[in-house]
Amino acid sequence: MFPKKTFFPLAGILAATVLLSACSSGDGGSDAGTPGAPGGSSQTATPATVSIEPANASGISPSTPIVVKAANGKLTDVTVTSAKGKTVAGEFSPDKLSWTTTEVLGYGGTYQVKAHAQNADGKSVEQQGQVTTLSPKKQANANLIPAPNAVKSAGVGVGQPIVFSFGVAVKNKAAVEKALTVESSPKQDGSWYWIDDKNVHYRPKEYWKPGTTLTVNAKIYGVDFGNGVYGADDRTETYKVHDSWIAKADGNSEQMQIFHNGSLVKSMPISMGKDATPTHLGPHVISDKQANYTMDSCTYGVCPPDPKAYRSNEKFSERISNDGEFVHENPNSVGQQGSSNVSHGCINLNAANAEWFFTNFGLGDVVEVTNSGGPQLPVWDLYGDWSKSWTDWQKGSALK
Numbered sequence: 502m503f504p505k506k507t508f509f510p511l512a513g514i515l516a517a518t519v520l521l522s523a524c525s526s527g528d529g530g531s532d533a534g535t536p537g538a539p540g541g542s543s544q545t546a547t548p549a550t551v552s553i554e555p556a557n558a559s560g561i562s563p564s565t566p567i568v569v570k571a572a573n574g575k576l577t578d579v580t581v582t583s584a585k586g587k588t589v590a591g592e593f594s595p596d597k598l599s600w601t602t603t604e605v606l607g608y609g610g611t612y613q614v615k616a617h618a619q620n621a622d623g624k625s626v627e628q629q630g631q632v633t634t635l636s637p638k639k640q641a642n643a644n645l646i647p648a649p650n651a652v653k654s655a656g657v658g659v660g661q662p663i664v665f666s667f668g669v670a671v672k673n674k675a676a677v678e679k680a681l682t683v684e685s686s687p688k689q690d691g692s693w694y695w696i697d698d699k700n701v702h703y704r705p706k707e708y709w710k711p712g713t714t715l716t717v718n719a720k721i722y723g724v725d726f727g728n729g730v731y732g733a734d735d736r737t738e739t740y741k742v743h744d745s746w747i748a749k750a751d752g753n754s755e756q757m758q759i760f761h762n763g764s765l766v767k768s769m770p771i772s773m774g775k776d777a778t779p780t781h782l783g784p785h786v787i788s789d790k791q792a793n794y795t796m797d798s799c800t801y802g803v804c805p806p807d808p809k810a811y812r813s814n815e816k817f818s819e820r821i822s823n824d825g826e827f828v829h830e831n832p833n834s835v836g837q838q839g840s841s842n843v844s845h846g847c848i849n850l851n852a853a854n855a856e857w858f859f860t861n862f863g864l865g866d867v868v869e870v871t872n873s874g875g876p877q878l879p880v881w882d883l884y885g886d887w888s889k890s891w892t893d894w895q896k897g898s899a900l901k
Contacts, residue, residue, distance in 0.1 A: 546621035549574025551628035553614050559633040562731075563606035564723030567591070567614060567632055570599045574620040584611050605722060608731070609636035638729030641667045643681075643719035647788075647864055649738040656743035659708040660786040661865025662886045663717055663740070670698040672727025674899035677701075680724050680732070684716040685709070694889070694897030696881050704886045704894065708867065711762060713742040746862050748828075750848055752780070752872035755839045757848065759861075769854040770839025772831070774846035778809065779875030781846070785821035785868045786884035787828075790859060794818040794829070798845070801825050811845060817859035821848075821868050823883035828868060830855030842873070 554568045555561055567589075569579050575597040581589040589612065591602040606612060614630040646664035647657065663683055671677050678693050683703045685691065691705040709715075716739050721732025750757040752773050759767040774780035797812045801824045804810050818829035824846070831849035838849055848868070850858060867887075870878075878885040886894070895901055 640733035658865025781878035784887035
C-alpha cells in the first residue's frame, strides 16, 4: 500500500520562503537601518543656537556683564568690541556653554557682540548683537573721611567712624548702601547711618578694638544714585586702628582722666564751657590737630559785634566737634582749671598738659564729656556718631 500523499498550496510555500529570507542575518542580507534604503532611518543633530544677554539692549548699567550662551552645542569663539575697536575681556565656562565679560564696560558706549557655536555634527552657527550702556547726567565719587593718606602711618583711634561723602544728594540710599562694606579684623558688628542725603557714616557697636584692620570698599561704579546720578569709580582702602586713647572730662570734678588701653595713666585739671556756652555732653572724636590754630567764632556764625564773638591764637589744639569745641592750651584760664568752667565750650589745659595731650592723642581718639551742663552732642555734628544708642544707630541704615 502506498502512503497517502500530502499536498501543500503553492501560496503557502512562497510565503514561507519570503519569511525565511526576511529573517536572514547573513552577509549582504537585510537593508534595514541603512540611510536611503527602504525601511531605513537618518540621525541628524539638532542645530546649535546662541543667545546674548542682554539682547540688543540699550541704556544698561556698565557694570552689567554681557553673557553669551549656547544650546544644543558649545561655543567656539566670542568677541565683544567697543566702538573704538577695543576688545573686552571675557571667559568661557568650563563646559563652553557660556561666556561672560570679566571687565566692566564704559559709560555711554556701544559694544558689538559676535559669537559662534557648533552642534554635535560640527555644524557652526553665528549670532551677533549690540549692547549700549547708559550716559549719566552726573557721576558721584566716593570721598572717604578721614583721608586714608592722612592717617596711613599713625592709624586712627578706637572712636573713628568711616565716612563716605558723595558731594551730591543720594536718592537711592539702599542701592548705594548695598555697594558699601567695611570688613573688620578681628570681626566686630557695625552698621551704616545716613547723616543726611550726601553723607553716610559707619561705626561699630562699641569702640573699635585696638589693632583692628579695617578694609573699606565702595563698589559704586554703575550704581544708580537716583536723579540721573551714577557712581563714578569703585574704591578700596585700608585703615589700621592704633592703641586705645580715651579721655574722660568731668565738669563736676574739673578733671580729665586719661586711659591708655583701658588703664588710667594721667589726670589733669581742666576748665570747660561756661554756663552761657557749655561743652556738649557725650563722646567726642578728634577730627583734626594743629600745633598753632586761630580760633574764630565767625566760622560757626558768631561774629562781632555779638558779645559772644571771639578770635584768638591757641596752641596744641585738637578739634572735637564742628561748632568750635577743641582741647587746647589756654594760659588765660590756668587759674580756673580744676575749679570752674569759663571757656566758650572748649576744654582748656595748661601748657604742659596740653603738649602731652597733643603728643599722645590723634585722629579718632575719644574725649568723653560728662556733667558739663550742656546738651548732647548732635549726631550730625561732625563725629557725633556715638551719641546714638546702638539700636537707634541701626535705624539710620537705609537697609533696615
